[in-house]
Amino acid sequence: MASRSRTESTASPPPRGDDAHGDDARGDDAHGRAREASRAVCEATALSRSYAGASRPAVDGVTLNVRPGEVFGVLGRNGAGKTTLVRMLVGLLRPDTGRVLLDGTDVTARSAHAAVHLAYLPQRESALADMSVRTALETTGRLRGLPRAAARAQADDLVAELALAAIADDRVGRLSGGQRRLVGVATALAGERPLLVLDEPTTGLDLDARRTVWDALDRRRSGGAAVLLVTHNVLEAETVLDRVLVLHAGRPAALGTPGRLKERFGGLVRLDLAWRDEPAIDPAGLGGTVLRRGRRWTVRLPVAEAQDVLAGILNGPAYAALDDFGLAPPSLEDVLLACDSEEG
Numbered sequence: 001m002a003s004r005s006r007t008e009s010t011a012s013p014p015p016r017g018d019d020a021h022g023d024d025a026r027g028d029d030a031h032g033r034a035r036e037a038s039r040a041v042c043e044a045t046a047l048s049r050s051y052a053g054a055s056r057p058a059v060d061g062v063t064l065n066v067r068p069g070e071v072f073g074v075l076g077r078n079g080a081g082k083t084t085l086v087r088m089l090v091g092l093l094r095p096d097t098g099r100v101l102l103d104g105t106d107v108t109a110r111s112a113h114a115a116v117h118l119a120y121l122p123q124r125e126s127a128l129a130d131m132s133v134r135t136a137l138e139t140t141g142r143l144r145g146l147p148r149a150a151a152r153a154q155a156d157d158l159v160a161e162l163a164l165a166a167i168a169d170d171r172v173g174r175l176s177g178g179q180r181r182l183v184g185v186a187t188a189l190a191g192e193r194p195l196l197v198l199d200e201p202t203t204g205l206d207l208d209a210r211r212t213v214w215d216a217l218d219r220r221r222s223g224g225a226a227v228l229l230v231t232h233n234v235l236e237a238e239t240v241l242d243r244v245l246v247l248h249a250g251r252p253a254a255l256g257t258p259g260r261l262k263e264r265f266g267g268l269v270r271l272d273l274a275w276r277d278e279p280a281i282d283p284a285g286l287g288g289t290v291l292r293r294g295r296r297w298t299v300r301l302p303v304a305e306a307q308d309v310l311a312g313i314l315n316g317p318a319y320a321a322l323d324d325f326g327l328a329p330p331s332l333e334d335v336l337l338a339c340d341s342e343e344g
């Protein structure tokens with residue numbers, strides 16, 4: 001049972017991570033320490049931005065570093081400020097305050113320079129719709145400075161790598177939404193920028209295409225590129241992100257490795273119970289605060305207690321009313337829920 005409501009909140013939220021407002025510079029392992037030694041490919045300091053007439057800033061005091069060879073995720077609910085933040089990082093929106101360095105170069109006031117350092121895949125891209133897939137890839141490579149022959153060779157490589165051969169000669173504008181997204185990812189890879197900024201790259205892709213994209217990104221990461229990823233797909237993100245920034249109402253709510261962010265749950269697991277009929281047990285007797293959505297109950301408990309509670313239900317009279325259950329370790333989704341409830 002994997003029902004995770006976006007509206008529920010914890011009654012007694014776990015403590016906020018202490019790395020919410022600074023970079024998680026401590027790192028978890030040798031790999032992390034090696035990355036720290038290398039200069040950030042993207043360094044943003046105290047970025048804020050308000051839109052005219054808004055009651056609060058869309059982004060409010062965000063600081064982050066993205067290092068070569070890492071996948072850095074920006075997570076948050078709709079309207080949390082992810083796109084606004086990314087548009088400042090890629091030079092499409094000027095911050096009200098703060099600055100952005102790309103490969104050590106201050107691009108805050110020289111937004112045209114940002115394109116030298118990065119490739120950006122926006123949520124909705126419409127450029128190059130009149131070209132064939134292969135020409136779009138070649139043209140993007142050329143625009144990013146590759147000589148003609150190299151751009152052509154790279155386009156062929158990308159067609160093969162992203163399994164685009166069957167549509168390589170089709171016009172981009174006539175492709176399905178998922179195919180267009182895959183081509184969008186391929187164009188982001190053309191020209192081999194050291195920083196790939198991808199807003200929801202796998203939305204609309206089927207399972208095979210998603211795997212193809214993650215494999216391709218993993219190869220870039222292994223080659224030293226950095227990936228800054230905006231996503232709503234927390235479960236998928238969990239498998240690929242090295243570090244995560246959670247935004248809530250424009251503010252940084254948590255920053256760190258997925259493992260460290262989940263440590264705030266201190267070994268608690270999540271027990272989900274779905275009842276087909278009104279159960280003959282008192283939720284107050286389960287040993288934790290029970291979140292109830294109709295006949296779906298969720299409670300966070302230490303592992304041993306959760307096992308005892310579940311065994312009691314499976315072996316007792318309440319079992320007759322049980323429809324489904326799940327026992328799961330904390331996830332990034334739980335981190336997001338906790339950030340929402342802490343920040344209100």
Ligand SMILES: Nc1ncnc2c1ncn2[C@@H]1O[C@H](COP(=O)(O)OP(=O)(O)OP(=O)(O)O)[C@@H](O)[C@H]1O
Nearest residue numbers: 051052054058076077078079080081082083084085
């Ligand atoms: N061009 C704009 N003019 C005015 N307000 C805007 C504009 N763009 C975004 N906003 C507001 O700024 C806030 C942050 O929006 P933003 O698009 O950055 O969030 P997001 O996290 O990317 O959301 P989503 O997940 O829905 O894409 C929202 O309150 C939004 O209404």
